[in-house]
Amino acid sequence: MTTVRVRLTLIYSGLFLLTSVVLLVTVNLLLREALRARIAGLTLTPVAPTAPTRGAPDDGPMPQLPGLVDDVIDYQWGVTALMIGILAVVSVVVGWLVAGRILRPVHQITATARRLSVSNLHERIALSGPKDELKELADTFDAMLDRLERAVKGQRRFIANASHELRTPLAVQRAAIEIGLPEDVGEIRDKLLFHNHRTENLIDALLVLAQAENGLDNRQPVALDEVVRLVLAEGGSDEVTVTTRIEPFVVDGDPVLLSRLVTNLVDNAVRYNHPGGTVGITLSQGILTVRNTGPDVPRERCGDLFEPFRRLHTTREQGTGLGLSIVASIAKAHGADVRANPNPGGGLELVVVFAGSRDARGVGSRPSGTA
Known part of the structure; x- marks a missing residue:
């Protein structure tokens, strides 16, 4: 992709080279015609004969002047070609520097726009310089x-x-x-x-x-593995079997929201299950996976799970329909990615991939708008 700086450099260099080539070629052509006209005038003007100098040849310098003109013009064209090559290099370098200087305020605006989020809306560009x-x-x-x-x-x-x-x-x-x-x-x-x-x-x-x-106002290091253990200790169900494999992992974020994310994932896995089913929770290398047994989930409906008030199945303990919507929003606020994949034989696998994790999984289905 060609950047604006490259295009500006090409425009500056092209215009400068075009002007330089036209100028040098015009000067060379005019110089050649002027020299030939002066030489023609010298050869046609009668000159009084003078006594030949002892040791000097009889033929004067006049017959050698046209050849001298051609030599001068050839030399001039060689110098012109060399200067055009040098000017091409100089024009590209100068054009690149000038384009960068002109585009510096644009880079400042872009950097500020990328850095802004709901938590730092107080920042401003505050561009200084002329009123342009x-x-x-x-x-x-x-x-x-x-x-x-x-x-x-x-x-x-x-x-x-x-x-x-x-x-x-x-x-x-x-x-x-x-x-x-x-x-x-x-x-x-x-x-x-x-x-x-x-x-x-x-x-x-x-x-x-x-x-x-609305985003995160304050971030702090949160031990996600401790959050998962605390949620499992406070909740659970006697109707399903929960298995875990948890490794230490630290996330920069909000501990309350992260606890709500894990709670909603576990609650969803337990609620939409069947008696005697299983729930598997894994936290490895920054990837939180919650897998459960339960009713079949069509793959094309996985994206609907993250929409507010969308339910694919009814249960005895009907939820609000916002559990996974909250999961997707909290994950997005923490720069994480949420994926949903149906399990063979029924149930669902929900995966939250946090920033900085080594993700070796497939893409799967994900809610629109997640990071």
Whole structure:
């Protein structure tokens, strides 16, 4: 792919060489015609005879002048060819340097755009220099970042306020159900508590999803192997057998979000399984794999698993439909890649490949938008 700098260099060098060649060729042609005209004038002008000098030849220098002109012109053309070669090299070098100098503000804008994320929207290009088109482009980009930063801050304030405003009435509602309803309406009481708990989980999942899609504010080294062990110690099911093979691995990220990622993967593997099934969890060389038995999953439907509120199967304990969507968003925020592959005989294999891992696996299916 030809870069803008290469194209500018070729344009500068081409124009400079074209001008130089036209100038040198024109000068050589005019010089040749001028010399020949002067020599012709000298040979046609009568000259008074003079006594020959002792020891000098009788024929004068006039017959040798046309040959001398040809020698001078040939020499001039040789020098011209050499100068054109030297100018070609010099023009390419100078054109490359000038193009780089002109494009330096563009590189600064590009570097800033690549470095920006939700966590460092406060950075600006702040391009210095004359008020030209590049300065106007950089200032426009900075103004866009100002608007984007204000929008992200407003969204974060909304998430924080919504988290408080939505959880508080649900907690009050749950307390009223547990305390206010008598024991003789136990079936109704249990159903109300079930839906209250499900609504709390849905709101919590939506807030986590919004937080993950907003990116990470602060990163810190997190021992992913310890996170996996802690999640397995706190959860689990007696209906399935869980096997593990965990190696140490450290991720720069958010420990709370990483814990939620592992929790959702394990919960999904346990929920969408059958009694007596198995769940295999492997963490090796930065690749987290959760494999389970269960119902068949069509390969062409694997990508739908990462879409919000998409379910391929129903279970006795219906989820919110956001578990794997949250996994994909958290993985993307950590620069990881999520893959889903159906297992032969039923079940699913979910793979999270973190940055810096040695991935020797196939591509598989992945959610759109993941890193």
